[in-house]
Amino acid sequence: MTTVQERSPMPQEREPNPAHSDPDRPIGYGRIQRKEDPRFIRGKGRYIDDIVLPGMLHGAILRSPMAHARLVSIDTTEALAHPKVHAVITGKDLEGLNLAWAPTLSADVQAVLATDKVRFQGQEVAFVVAEDRYSARDALELIDVEYEELPVVIDARRALDPGTAVIRDDKDGQTDNHIFDWEAGDKAETDAVFARADVVVSEEVIYPRVHPAPMETCGAVADYDPIDGKLTLYETTQAPHAHRTLYAMVAGIPEHKIRVIAGDIGGGFGNKVGIYPGYICAVVGSIVTGKPVKWVEDRSENLMSTSFARDYLMKGEVAATTDGKILAVRTHVLADHGAFNATAQPTKYPAGFFSIFTGSYDLEAAYCSVTGVYTNKAPGGVAYACSFRVTEAVYLVERMIDVLARKLEMDPAELRLKNFIKPEQFPYKNKTGWEYDSGDYEPAMRMCMEQIGYDDLRREQAEKRARGELMGIGVSFFTETVGAGPRKHMDIVGLGMNDGAEVRVHPTGKAVVRISVQTQGQGHETTFAQIVGEELGIPTDDIEVVHGDTDQTPFGLGTYGSRSTPVSGAAVALAARKVREKAKAIAAAMLETRPEDLEWEKGRFFVKGDPSAAKTIAEIALGAHGTVALPEGIDGNLDAEVTYDPPNLTFPFGAYICVVDVDPGTGKVKVRRFVAVDDCGTRINPMIVEGQIHGGLADGVGMALMEFIGFDEQGNCLGGSFMDYLIPTAMEVPDWETGYTVTPSPHHPIGAKGIGESATVGSPPAVVNAVVDALAPFGITHMDMPCTPARVWEAMQGRPTPPV
């Protein structure tokens, strides 16, 4: 393991670009500028709303103002009479096409356009297609809908009460708002450990509903060609291939006649995994009008109807000895899934990977149970860089460790250090069945403490407390669970969670890499070129990465759950290695020697003991496509394709410490410092890795302090615009300080573990722990997010309240 500490370097202090400093070394891993940046900084990205097709029409969706109501009638006469309106589509029309309901990613169905009832505020009711976007919007006002109000179910805690309105009366046999019960771990064993433990702490911990809110909202341009029956669908999707297959299943268009194109995506964070009614409406609009139809949602539509995140109400319990040995964790979770069960997660895991809530600790027992319920809120749930609910799990355990530390009067960092899984215990099987592939936690924790000056901060805090000033230090240590996943355990709607990659080396030695995953800003065009560059010794500038077009790329499940590098990165590396093996055989033929007599270095094969007898990859590529007499079984190209089935997940980890100051008069929290030490195994491009971490840290500050989708008693969404759904600006976040350790994944071809969501997972507990720590003088052991000034002040008065 290597360890490095860095105070986020200024650009001019950066380590030199290896490509510049060492002309002999083929470009591979290292801090290089991104290949995608030149188009973005010139405003030449190609996002969904930038797409204009000849004759294109514009769609707009009429949405329900009510959270729960019976649809009595819809009158579209006036809208249809609008001179620029081409079509108005309602749920009735879709029923005729068998498209009024679509399957979700969680074995449920979701209304595309409402037919019987509306079940959340913002639900899709009608779709207008008009000549321009202004007219489409105008026509929405001309549709007359009559609703009959129904009782609203907003509080998940009341959803299962007898006599509560049944939201999903469309489902045969559904007589309540229950979706599922799920459990992991050994209940009896865990209860026994709790029964004999010296100390038990428990707390109601809520992870409130939040929203990924990428800066680009969701949208699609559907272009159906009635002559050849081909649908070209431009979409904001993180999973183009999975979408294509699902459209084929849902819409009955043969899969080879569907081409999904995801251009540049203006941020996703899980918001662009699902198939939204608007996409399907755009397709239907195009089929009906015979013209391309664009639909792009506005910000309120994005916040009110597309996939939210979290909404977990957790009862956390920890059992320990008086000297701070943590024995067991136990929890029951009430999961609010909204009006349709539309979470995007592996079939066998209705609560995602939440059972990783044992955290980074060596425990004797653990048990969790999760109950999913319907409410009159937007559907979704697995989004916002959550790594399939690892965010909720990490928040719970890291919050509870602090509760325990307070109870035991132990330092929270020391308590964590005392209970870490030891390096020699890896691979470590936890009590809910996960096998942690690798880890070395203590060095990361120690580095983080040293970098932030932990002991000095505790001294400063003591002095400030004596003066009545409120300063908090929050510690969090997380283990992520990413790179889903092994196909024998993990599928989404029956599709194994594997990804394909194809590497082709052209005759002149330049390469093209085709991948199934979809960047939303993570820099795939750079990272995947670097992986191939490292494996084949081809400069990254000579490698083109193709993605986001199902006609051009191999099948795979796409980008979410930090799976691009763990799954597709492995596929690309293995495809490159296949190419290298093939190159070796061809080089042997060219050099008239045996492959086993060749050695590989820096983009060339040479004869052992005679470095001058060598062939570079470019020479071999020309040979492969040229007239070289190829060995038996080798065909005339330098291409390879791999579909990667990961043997296990990867387990990145990190230690985070946050320092906050709280204004005792107003409750306003200021994040003063934040140190993040991450271990994602092999770091392909440290600049991109650090960028991913920074973004996630800002997410954590946002969720901890301000982001929140609330509802009133009528089910009105109170976070339906950026006036109310607050996202941190540059003023609320500090200059991030980062460090890293490197513990490569033992089962991943290049040892990489993924980094996309680590910081979003790990940072919220650090911030909340810091706030609660600051409020210790008030006797507070817990407060729920968001820690807004008012809510912090209420906590200071001794009455922290759950978010509503």
Added chain:
Amino acid sequence: MHVTMTVNGTEVTRNVEPRLLLVHFLRETLGLTGTHWGCDTSNCGTCVVLVDGEPVKSCTALAAMTAGHEVRTVEGMADGGTLDPVQQGFMEAHGLQCGFCTPGMMLTARALLDREPDPDEATIREAISGQICRCTGYATIVRSIQWAAAHPAAAPSEQEVTA
């Protein structure tokens, strides 16, 4: 109605509806899709362009109101083949990921550096505080602007015009 304005140094005249938002005039009427939009309430700043050298949220301005003024968009930042140092800085310091907020951020940075060539970190953070980035956590945006401040050599000639 006819509106005439100067966009990236070129005078343009178009016949538009009075209600046409400036962001749609730029993106759809003129095809300059480098200016993006992210909300409807003038909170996110994704749509920022420079009007007479000052950052303005183009989702909250009418094309009609902008007639007679000078607009500069991301497409007008580079001087031919020469990038604005701000553009260069964003690449050097990884000031962008998905690229969606980037045009607005860069234009605000340009206006800031025109007014204040060597801003400190607090000044930079304040200047971009009307704009949301969901990817970067802002630190690298700050560093990108600092990079541009430290490398003004290639700055475009109109630098001193605005104030």
Added chain:
Amino acid sequence: MQVPAPFEYARATSVRDVLELLERHGPESHVIAGGHSLLPMMKLRLARPEWLIDINDVVELRHIAEDGDVLRVGALARHADLLASEVVGRLFPLVHDAEKVIADPVVRNRGTIGGSLGQADPAEDLTTVCDVLRAQVVIAGPSGERVVDMADFHRGPYETACEQNELITEVRFPIRARSGSAYEKVERRVGDWAVGAAGAALQMADDGTIADAAIGLTALGLEGLATDAAAVLVGQRPSEGLVAEAGRLAAEASSPVEDQRGPVDYKRHLADELTRRVLRRALDRAGATAVQGG
């Protein structure tokens, strides 16, 4: 993206022009300046003017000028203009306190003082600022110009003395010797509307007592000034006890409502806390002897 309903557009170049256009196009015509309140409302179709009268070219309304014992600020002065003005900061530091926390820097490039006062949003900061400075608003109308005290101008949430066919042209701030002022706001995030805010303006007498005081609250359910809170200060020497009493009375005068920004008790607490803070700062700026304690 949300877009406004159709309307007609006219651009005015003088106050006379504005008034004529308002007259000609009738009750469904509306003036637009910065547009940062109006256009979002129009996109939501909560506002649907038939005519928009663009006053941005009425250059006579963009002045900031010291004129004897009055500072005249044209209604079209942008937030950014006020923030950049040295004279404003020197004479009325609370204007700068407030302007630093109004919306965000880009919005401040467009939003105007006239627009802010005219919108009269209960969470709008400049109304409180003008209240405590005992500013006057100049309104031009078909029958000429009238000068209205803030107390008469502001008639409640979203309601002012400026009629539909009139135009706010100027705000006048009386300049007072030995004065000090301050404004402080609590917001959930930069650019958010106030959870609560307080503003205070004070004038000191030669003998070191407080000669005049005005205290106002934003978003805390108080229309106009907190007169009882101010009254306890007048004629007294500054002390922490006095400041605390004023804070208590300001909180008593407030009648906040619960919303996403906070519950009633918190907001009432803010009325107290922020009043005390701005009073201390205003006293300091007025050159009063340092207030002891907290």
